[in-house]
Amino acid sequence: MDKNLTMDKLVNLCKSRGFVFQGSEIYGGFANTWDFGPVGVELKNNIKKAWWKRFVQEDPQTFGVDAAILMNPRVWEASGHVQSFSDPQLDCKSCKYRFRADNLIEEKFKDVDVEVMTTEEMQNFIEEHKVKCPHCGNFNWTPVRQFKLMFETSRGTVEGEKDVVYLRPETCQGEYVNFLNVQRTMRAKVPFAIAQIGKSFRNEITPGNFLFRTVEFEQMELQKFCHPKDSMDFYNDYKKRAMDFVCDLGLEKENLRFHDHEKLAHYAKAACDIQYNFPIGWQELNGIHHRGDWDLSRHSEFSGKNMEYLDPFTNEKFLPNVIEYSIGADRLTLAIMSEAYEEEKLENGETRVVMHFKPFLAPFKVAVLPLQKNLSEKAKEVYAVLSKEFMCDYDEAGSIGKRYRRQDEIGTPFCVTIDFDTLEDDTVTVRDRDTMAQERLKIDTIVSYFEKKIKF
């Protein structure tokens, strides 16, 4: 990661180059929402594809699902979300800024264990210690209230007879409720995992920091169902696999670390995050949680369906334990962009911005650039060949130097330039993004040349 990188620089690059735009921008935006543009959607799709390949395609014991976002509201009672998925919130009456009471206390009083405090205790603590507003410095708070993090909507055809339903705040419940279906239809034997990529929604209070914390985001996660005696082995295995995956995507080891949780949910046996050194500092990138048999036991209880597993080899009946591995696709996209960014000083004194994405993640693999407009017919022929295999960009506007810079900024690993010699001998110039070296290749060899360099 370039030490000159700030979040503002990244946001500006994303906006100007088509990675990410502010949500509903022409209406002045909509807090903590972002729209992926033509370049960003390719990057994020490639990240999701890489995750699916590694954890589903290459693992015969993992099965994918795509569950409904709206679920029977009983699911959220069983999971505990209806009762307790909320944050303690208070507003500064002077500047109208909103804060989480636990964060406010934690930041000033490092030794205080906020997790064991009730709403009332937090309120009393803030009053007794005269904790001031970090934004305006006044001491002028509303009372602390529990702020529900689940978005509610309603379902019903007759006005006045509507039922509350929730936008899911996590995708994993879609796997728990399908445990029996997947096990039966895929003839799966425990241990096996169910994986999913999908949107989650949380009415987050805390400020966003670009893609880091948004109110709707995509999770890529899997739930491994296993025998309790094997559960710690799987927990450690997924810690390693999760770390290997983000390293293989190009995140530097020195910017990654494990963070084991000391305070655990009452049902959890172990939990850890992988943290990444974002431009805003060290923050959670993904989580790996040992959830015991909490999820299946709660769904058995609330649905009345027995979710025990009968081991066909030992005849033992047991409720599987769950190891959860979950990573945000948007947060990982932010990490990948942060790591890839470089302001490179060139020999001629100029500076170029380059996004050093691994080729398999790059939004466009190849840009086809006719040196002059009257070469566009040949260039379009080359584009037609390459675009059957790879996501390609085509650009014939402006000087070739400016076009190379634009491709550097969106991280295109290869540029193919068509010139007058191409018309004579069917060769093109291939320029490498990172080294800027150029070589001359026959058109009929370039597909296999790129294929080798792009593979994950």
Ligand code: ATP
């Ligand atoms: P945090 O402590 O940052 O709020 P969490 O512990 O609540 O995260 P999980 O519920 O374990 O997160 O979700 C798994 C992953 O989903 C996180 O590691 C993160 O990558 C992603 N994620 C969670 N909340 C958000 C959000 N509001 N915006 C973007 N990504 C998120």
